[in-house]
Amino acid sequence: MKIKTTMFKVKFKNKIPCDDEFKLGSDLAYYLPFLAELTEEVMNWDLSDIKEHTRQSKEEFDPLSKEYSNLFKEYAQIKLRANELYYRNRVVALTMGLLRQKLMQLKSSNVVLPLDYDKAIEKVEYFIYRYITKKQDDRLVEQVVFDER
């Protein structure tokens, strides 16, 4: 069986100085995702400009990374907390059918309570729907997904 392989070829507009085509090919393939950063702006840079811009990016990147890692920790904690509260409500909702029934009974017996029966029953029904009938809250399921590096 013949295995189909593709080898790409790129033609240059200029004669590119190159002693090692394999190395140039490897570098281009490796740095491919970053090439979009190189706009016409860089055309006027000399070597020290490039180094200076690289240094600036590095310098900005490190503290930003620290900030990012703190933010991510906060995200993990808040996500955990949100899940806990959601499940707490879910467990509570399991017994709320009884409360609904009780409210209906009290209402039909004309017991006077400091609440509006219809509104209270509606709230209980909503709670049961929200935490049992309805599927999981999308906000909890949706993860922060990053592109594969």
Add this chain to the structure above:
Amino acid sequence: MKTIKQLVFDITQSRRIKNYAERLKIEPTSVLPQIQSVMEIIYQAWFKNYGKNREISFNDYFISMMKYAEYSHRLTQRHEEMKKVANHVEILRLAIVEYDIDYNDIITIENIAKSNQEGSE
């Protein structure tokens, strides 16, 4: 110095190009013009420098440019990730407030209903 007018990517390198294109959901062949135009930019930038200083090799200049591109990209990406995570933290914060409001409402109703039961017992 040896010069080239075209470059053939070997199987491994081509696979990398293919994977990259797949990730971006574009045709691998549309990646090639990007490589071509970036090489044109780098070549012209290098050529200007070479005119002033003959010791600047194309390879060194090229690699410096690539490293710059990598750092610049990572920085942009990190900024975007920060926004994404911060946004998600906010969404979850609102969810938590909502869960607590729902919970408190229901417990208040339950307590009122219970107070009647206790009163009648």
